[in-house]
Amino acid sequence: MNRTPAVAIALLLLSGVAPGHLAKEAPVAPGERIRVDQWHLRFLKADDANAISQGDGVIVAVLDTGVAPHPDLRGNLLTGTSTIPGAPGNGFLDENSHGTGVAGLIAAHGQSNKIGARGIAPEAKILPIKSSDEANTGKPDDLATGIDYAIAHGADIISISSSGGTSAKLVRALRDALSANIVIVAAAGNRPGDAYVGYPAVEPGVIAVGGIDRAGFHAAVSVSGPEIDVVAPAVDIYSTSFGGKYSKGTGTSSATAIVAGAAALIRSKYPDLPAEEVAHRLTATAIDKGPPGRDDQYGYGVIDLVAALTADVPPLGFESTGVTAPASTEARTGNGRDDGTVRGLVTLGVLLAAGGGYLIWRRHRRAGDPPPRISR
Template structure:
């Protein structure tokens, strides 16, 4: 069996409730979540909160953190040593990912807040406390998530593509489940790992507080989008909080973004959810898709409000230059997903205006906030 490894490093923080000045301490956790302001979460939450969506977190388990309890479902253990329901986490990684997706905080600006705070979390333990794991356990977790109604599967780990895991990933995609997976971290990972490398899976890289590529993040042609990945604060075990760095955190943030989209557009197929993320992303690096940012950094507000033509929409792509038509034709082959179509025929389908809109947004990137 080929092992899977977690895609983040983290530091456990004491619970603010146990520190001097409880209220200021708890508020500090929220203010330290710089990615929320960077992603304009207040505007996004006026549009949607993630109601009616279930996100399966396949990780080290999810502890019953006060900021998460309202959204935490009974899950499962794909490896031995847990409680049998996925609600057991010895190192805090899975609890952190769940918090980034759906933490509700403790009222007002207290505690940690997730991207989709009304989404439900389905915890499945697939990774032991040493951070390693087996691909078959991940396959078991994917199958459990499918059978228990997950709309989105968040995988903050990378590993090898065994036949059993490939079959499980294929089954999830066929079941119209959105899969979001981390690209991997340097130096332990040299290239985009599985399942992020699979067409149809949203592969996530990371950015710093200023929106530049995070050195920890793996690059590659499979990267679809980028999200904040450095000094990311979230929930942890025993009511505490953690700060993590890595594409694990970026992946959970993108899974939360996918939850907002699925909630606002409940009839949108999984590949259209992915397309909406890539088509509205804020372009970074060289114009168009690149190996560091994919199609760009996710834009929550645009993903929930933009008029995005559907995949396969035909218009000006037919009259585009020969080089563009050739690229579009290649992207529309068997197994093509948002990775292949989002920036070619679909974006050109808006007569060029939509592409201009995306490029103009490069000058409107949210500035970095809350430097530490």
């Protein structure tokens, strides 16, 4: 069963336009302007979070259209692979720009304090895995092969930019990654092409990410549903592009990359924290929006980078008690649908995965129980 691409990412290349992607250019100067235009960094207080953690020592696998080398990613890009049959490679070929944008939102470091794009975790490493072609089309089994590669090559977080069909091989690969203590984040999907949260975001153990706009409210482009865990900025999000250029996108793709970066910050500061506890920190410290408690538009709320790194969060299993348990680990100093075509342009997935304990947490939160209160 083929599905329509998860719509609504408006790809806008700056300082150069990729044929077929846009109707017009935006006269935004590269380099100097891009940091100013990255409003989501200020909204999330990324500078404050980066004073605590920058993602050092964490590998984020980006399964997407490939990640092109970019000055703002220099030194952060590992040699990867291509899982597309008949198109071998090291993951650096990106004819679409989507994967390069995802990587930049996670780990771009810019070219100075004020020049170039910056990611949420600027010292994290990106493992590029090309699992979709230039049209953002890939097959579930190619995605599964990419997940297997990420597991074998030490990924701490898996980023998957797809929403669509599944297969037995893909389900098995996702569950293997969860069992391997890998954090997986996936985009919920974008309206109007998607009416419900797509796969793999609906897979138990995967964090499903929705989007908010510049005002912090539910973004019209974002799919809603009972599987939504957290939300992040998803409108007019600037990042890196192929050819050393920059791009602007709207969709849950961007929000998911941002959440993957947040997970990298947590895993860097708390290197021994299990994946399910990383996910738990993100939801327990999220800023509640909409009706009190978890809801279908915001999940548990908007991610709070600083609180996720500093709050006293009771570990899983303490939700129904008044006990505030000690931190789980010592912080590091310094730093069911049918087979079908997988589409990725809009749903930049950075699958945040967890182990068996998180599967219990996921079922628990679907029952409507709020996360434990935390000390900020």
